[in-house]
Amino acid sequence: MRTGGESSTSGSRAHEGRRRGHAGGVKRAPLPPELGTVFPVQDAAAVGIRRSRLRANDLRAPFRGVRAAAGHPSLEAADVRDLRARERFIVARAEALATVLTETQFFTHVTAAVVWGIPLPPRLVLSSHRLDVGVFAPCRHPRREGVRGHEVAPGSAVVVPHPVTGLPVTSPASTWAMLASVLPDVDDLVVAGDRVVREPLFRGDPRAMASLDDLRGSVDVGRRVGIRQLREALPLVRTRSASPGETRCRLDLVRGGLPEPALNHVIRGVDGRQIAVADLAYPAERVAVEYEGEHHLREPAQWNRDILRQEALVALGWTVIRVTKAQLGPPMVERVRAALS
Numbered sequence: 001m002r003t004g005g006e007s008s009t010s011g012s013r014a015h016e017g018r019r020r021g022h023a024g025g026v027k028r029a030p031l032p033p034e035l036g037t038v039f040p041v042q043d044a045a046a047v048g049i050r051r052s053r054l055r056a057n058d059l060r061a062p063f064r065g066v067r068a069a070a071g072h073p074s075l076e077a078a079d080v081r082d083l084r085a086r087e088r089f090i091v092a093r094a095e096a097l098a099t100v101l102t103e104t105q106f107f108t109h110v111t112a113a114v115v116w117g118i119p120l121p122p123r124l125v126l127s128s129h130r131l132d133v134g135v136f137a138p139c140r141h142p143r144r145e146g147v148r149g150h151e152v153a154p155g156s157a158v159v160v161p162h163p164v165t166g167l168p169v170t171s172p173a174s175t176w177a178m179l180a181s182v183l184p185d186v187d188d189l190v191v192a193g194d195r196v197v198r199e200p201l202f203r204g205d206p207r208a209m210a211s212l213d214d215l216r217g218s219v220d221v222g223r224r225v226g227i228r229q230l231r232e233a234l235p236l237v238r239t240r241s242a243s244p245g246e247t248r249c250r251l252d253l254v255r256g257g258l259p260e261p262a263l264n265h266v267i268r269g270v271d272g273r274q275i276a277v278a279d280l281a282y283p284a285e286r287v288a289v290e291y292e293g294e295h296h297l298r299e300p301a302q303w304n305r306d307i308l309r310q311e312a313l314v315a316l317g318w319t320v321i322r323v324t325k326a327q328l329g330p331p332m333v334e335r336v337r338a339a340l341s
Contacts, residue, residue, distance in 0.1 A: 031053075032046070041066065054067055066100055081126070094107055094115060098166075107133060107134070108132045112178070116169065120183075121188055137152060153223075155221060172209035176193055177224060178214060184229065186229050190233045195244075197212055198240070199240060201264050212237065217232055246291045258340065265280075275309070275312050285319075285340050288313060288320045289321050290306070321336055322336055
């Protein structure tokens, strides 16, 4: 009796294990490839996929009504200390959510800025846990977990498909104007604006995402949150700044009472051959200000080029002032002032 009872219990447990596995604890047959690695549940239903298959352990739900293959970037918890990882995570999440957006919905604000590659303060990106999705009034903004909804006034923004991802996003100029609601610091808006209108400076550079006129148009559409900051930032935006550090360096110099430097100024030798491109320059005084980003210190090849370039400029009679992020501010301004005088 005892042995029989144990066998019956064992068999019951095995049956229960198989039943649970059937409910989603094991992998199922491959899904139709046309669904892709992330897809809406309704698309799966349209091709005959049962709901029990969508509960299998090779799929996850980044959003309600969406399934993604286990390991999809939209599911990976990005390291909160790694800015680039967080940006990739936000884009992957946007691509997953886009599969269930309606025709009236589009990405805005911080999410749109990340998709376009517009630089934002790291703290803002690293703390961004919801995607910004907008609609034009009178449509009601979406209410979904993981989404921050925005009701946008008609005519105050332009929506376009992103040229690489295809995501519906506010245009670069519209995105810049919307950022005023989350970037109270004017310098942050100038940094973002400089990137949006940056013209090609070096071989392989992409063309500008927008023009200064586009930015003006985005400011002049009417009432907008942060309009004061936008009007203050717009006259400070330039088309030849190659990095946020260069922009902040320029703003500090001008704020410190010095003349505005030329940006990415080509310096040539007596034979006309290009010797260097100075980040910021005062050609008449032969003073160059070089902003050293972190990659200058991490990459030996770049460091070697920097040394040779400085030697070449000194040989031509130039004074070279090298600046790091930690050196921005009044002390840097005084170094440049001394060189100019």
